[in-house]
Amino acid sequence: MGIAIWWIRRDLRLSDNQALHAALAHSRYVLPVFVLDPALWNSGYTGDKRRAFLLGGLRALDAGLRARGSRLIVRHGRPEEELARLRDETGATAIFTEADVSPYARRRDEQVASLVPLHLTGGLTIRPPEAVRKADGGIYTVYTPYNRAWRDLPLPDARELLAAPDTIPAPPPIDELDSAILPETPVLPSSVPFLPGETEAQRRLQHFMTEGIFEYARERDFMARAGTSELSPYLRFGMLSARQAAVAALTARDGAQPGPKTWLDELIWREFYMSILFNFPNVRRESFRTNLRHIAWDNDPDAFAAWQAGRTGYPIVDAGMRQLLATGWMHNRARMIVASFLTKHLLIDWRWGERHFMQHLIDGDPAANNGGWQWSAGTGTDAAPYFRIFNPVLQGEKYDLHGDYVRHWAPELERVPAAYLHQPWMMPIDVQQAAGCVIGVDYPAPIVEHARARERALATYKAAREQAQATL
DNA sequence: TTTTGAGTTGTTCGA
């Protein structure tokens, strides 16, 4: 019956797509639409690498649609205006789209729904953000019980996965509809090791399932190794559905091994933070924990700039920050180390770090990024205790034991002897000269001293908690 | 309602 619009936002896939599936079930013709929303495209919380990855994903999706007798219609502008206009141009009677959890997305969808019939479907997460509840109906704010409750619900099954449709019947006038041309720029730099698109996402998933996942629990913390799935950009844009990922983990050969279980735990972390942002939208602006909302941050702009550029003088921190700038991705352990360093050692507001990550991460997701930052800063749900301050030297020695990660991303340290690699300022001057790495010349001196910075962070957090206690 | 057990990812210190 009639025409339905499939409004694509962060579900750039044809397989296991509930919004597409519902649109096809509802209507004879389906019109695939992407609206390039200036409020998102030009936001201070996005960046060129993620923009380029999105554009590539849209081109790949358009190719998949054309192979099925359809095409992608692109519009630029405010979604509620563009969708109302398209409804008038085509006579579409309904819009189907995958529900999102961020405050902006939910406001936007409410506005759209006030103008046109909007049907929200699941798919962003495996379980809807309000689905996992305590016995008394409340929302979990601690991960471990959330994980248990999540796993107690019926697990996704391969039979639920929706196949990509063979054809997507396009309304007859589709070729006459205006479609904005996708911007040519930004283009993904060649240093970015992620090819956008659903085909690549599936290829990576299958590859990870053949062996990587079985080593995952053991290898995932070593930054120089390809021990993680590196699927986050694809999950971010729905080039792979979370359900497809979970089914793959649950049906992995010998799923009883620790690898598949640990990897599913990470998917459940994603679900947990989506649920937190949906149910506590204030975390985007302020600390989840009320007693750490007024930390006396130092917020030194020079220190922040050094952190951003990967010039703090701590090799493991600098390697992580440079990996981010070059590739649009950072190893999970490196994310924790640099986040701890920014908030604890430099006493810079976690929101500054959150924004920088959003500007550079291809997988930058409001819920997961916010959750991760608040966890590291100690301000979040189920956060790290405030006295847990990573020692960047020890973390380097433990998780980059041969120094391959540091040498790769900070090549000026290439010839530094292993014993000094994670604390190069300890090199005697003749060793520095022999290694071609004079501290303060070839590589920066540390911008803070660990022991002193640690004491300052402990004192500042303590003061914030005591002040909060006193004002109750 | 009260009570009890538990909480992603760490570091430092002293024996």
Place this chain on the structure above:
DNA sequence: GTCGAACAACTCAAA
């Protein structure tokens, strides 16, 4: 070098 305890209470989840 290795090991266990302390860090500091606090809140949450569930019985």
